[in-house]
Amino acid sequence: MVVNQSLEAMHFVEDIGLFFEQMGLPRMAGRILGVLLISDPPAQSITEICEKLQASKSSISIMARLLVERGLIEQVASSVPRRDFYRFKPGGWIVYMRQWLGLISALHEITERGISLMDSKPVELRGRLQEAHDMFSYVEQEFPALLDQLENQRQNK
Amino acid sequence: MVVNQSLEAMHFVEDIGLFFEQMGLPRMAGRILGVLLISDPPAQSITEICEKLQASKSSISIMARLLVERGLIEQVASSVPRRDFYRFKPGGWIVYMRQWLGLISALHEITERGISLMDSKPVELRGRLQEAHDMFSYVEQEFPALLDQLENQRQNK
């Protein structure tokens, strides 16, 4: 994000990158997403993103694929031949949060295994795991409704 | 988690470690938390954790501090002198999720800046950011209630 871009835009892009880093994902992937959130037009090719970010084609190619796998961007049918255009995928953030919920579910299962590991132990020793188990159960029960709400809210626009 | 521990316990500990890695945190921190979730007694000293995990004191010391900062474990008043005991902090997972919400709030602010960045542009170009903004607003509005529910549920046990 160096060439022909405003300072504010650069800052925005970098902040999305830093957010990605906080989440344990490659910063460059975040930067690509940042570009595709404010680009005009919304769909951009690999090379265009390369130029904007002053980064190598290989990075962009690989990280774009990662973003596609995560459901945050998508490839659009290209008018120009030999050019792959990517854009932010509508509803992508919902997909993102569903994946987060998936991790919580995984953790839920782990705590279940932990509890069964302790069934010969006195109850007070199981309290820690029981607390986790109850929490994640509740989240797994309530969070999907929130996601559905978001889904509806988005589509009724 | 090698000495005097069952295979299942080792597996459990390692799974918490892997979960941490997924979340972008050091695996060793997750392993410590894993130990403190199933240990008997619940409170363990640095050296005890070292032995269980067959890891270095420095790792354990540093990662334990990280877990304290994150609100997942706490130091307990020690009976034995010169020994710092740590245990899982009741309600720690709620703190953890509050921090997640904090990241979402940060992202919310970033998108706001992104929108103001685009206010000279036509509306359809702002759609992407508006979608993100609306989503995170909603999460910020609804998620705290869920956390409070969890808090109450936990304390009325």
Place this chain on the structure above:
DNA sequence: TCGAACGTTCAGTATTTACAAAACATTCGT
């Protein structure tokens, strides 16, 4: 058919970072 444009893949590099080993500080028992 040749060359140019574009994206992908592969190999290499440089940076980060998780972890360990050692030196250090502190506190307590003797």
Place this chain on the structure above:
DNA sequence: ACGAATGTTTTGTAAATACTGAACGTTCGA
């Protein structure tokens, strides 16, 4: 007061990984 036990801090290292550059394959236009 000394030495042992415990935790902290610092330094070093090995491994992971983010990123680059170059080679490659493909497709299209001239």
